Amino acid sequence: MxxxxxxxxxxxxxxxxxxxxxxxxxxxxxxxxxxxxxxxxxxxxxxxxxxxxxxxxxxxxxxxxxxxxxxxxxxxxxxxxxxxxxxxxxxxxxxxxxxxxxxxxxxxxxxxxxxxxAVPAGGKRPRGRDLGKLLRRIHDLPQPASWLPPWQPLADVRARIGEATDLDPADLAFLQDRYDDVADQLSRLDFPSPPSLVHGDAHLGNLIPSPAGSVVCDFDSSSYGPPEWDLTPLAVGVVRFGEPAGRYRELVRTYGMDVTRWSGFAVLRAVRELKLITSVLPIIGSRPGVRAELFRRMADVRSGNTLARWARYT
Missing domain, CATH: 3.30.200.20 (Phosphorylase Kinase; domain 1)
Incomplete structure (x- = not known):
């Protein structure tokens, strides 16, 4: 800080x-x-x-x-x-x-x-069970009014690729091809849960501790869609960012579903990872410090390395 x-x-x-x-x-x-x-x-x-x-x-x-x-x-x-x-x-x-x-x-x-x-300082570090409780509350809310857009998790990816003027043509072509492939796979999924308000980027970094307990932030990706999507970020975080597996197990126990056991999880993981790669495209010209991590992530997906650890963008 x-x-x-x-x-x-x-x-x-x-x-x-x-x-x-x-x-x-x-x-x-x-x-x-x-x-x-x-x-x-x-x-x-x-x-x-x-x-x-x-x-x-x-x-x-x-x-x-x-x-x-x-x-x-x-x-x-x-x-x-x-x-x-x-x-x-x-x-x-x-x-x-x-x-x-x-x-x-x-x-x-x-x-x-x-x-x-600002959230008052204090409180315990958020845990997987805190995320599970908050997601259950959000998913159980009444259906919001018509202002809530339908779930389109790749729309921001498409927009950011379109803004990426600081990448080589070969890198842009790779991202566009990857987008097309993942979008096709996503269009074929049949979700088991009824749609609800979804946070859209539900990981522990979007929980803030407070004296009264954890509070959720960052609604940029919120939409009306499958609850399974909100269970995906922490599951991917265990593999890509080294999040302790126990945090995800807490989420599963509290929420009542393990998305990794669903047949469509591999597609949701691919969507999540593409979003994690492209999230910084609009700012790589003004934040050169993120470029190395961006290209490392792209290289891992290119090579099919599903176990490589990634560092957080800072």
Missing amino acids: LPTSGSPSDTVRSSAGSDGGPFSGERLTEALAGVCAAAGLDPVGATLIKCTANAVFRLASAPVVVRIGASTALRHRVEKVVKVATWLAEHDVPAVRLLPGVAQPVQYDGYVATVWE
Whole structure:
């Protein structure tokens, strides 16, 4: 984590690139200042706590988190994020809450952002059973209104491949071919569970500890679709990121289903891994530090290496 003192430009420059991409230091500093001005907030001393598909800041001036998106092709998702967060709050699901009194989403010079109440510090590290309990609550909610889009897990992959101007033609061709193959396999699946609201990116990194227990965040990929999809990230995380297998077993026991025993899991794993590869495509020009991991993941999928461990994008 970066220091909370100093100017926002100092904070951004220490973690973002400088080559003019959407999350280059100067552009992101300006975006944070503009978003904060529109929301009536002070950006001085803000901490950049994450910068991959979104740049996430915690403000020093108030218990507030600002989340700024990078992908121009995926800006439409932010309206949905606001509606999902509101829906979960209405049903008292433990989740991050939008900051009251701010018209959301907040737009500034092509950037689209959301502004959240910071989760109070404290509480135990989230476990697999916490994820299982939260997913069961989410999947058992009444069917949301028509604003919730149908599950299309590869739509963001297609959009990001279309934005990937910093890759060689051969790499782009590989990703496009992989997309076509996985999309074909996915179209043939017949899911055993009825559709519901799905979080869309349900891994332990999207649970935040609090004194009252774990809360869920990040609704970019939420949709109306198969619950099996929400059980997939942690299962893939055990293989690719070395997550302890016991965490997944806790999820299975608490939720009541082991998705890895379903015949369609191999396809869901392929979808998940393609998303994990392409999530940083919009920012590789401004975040050169992620390039090595991106190409390592691509090489593993190219070679059919299903056991290689991956490192988290940072």
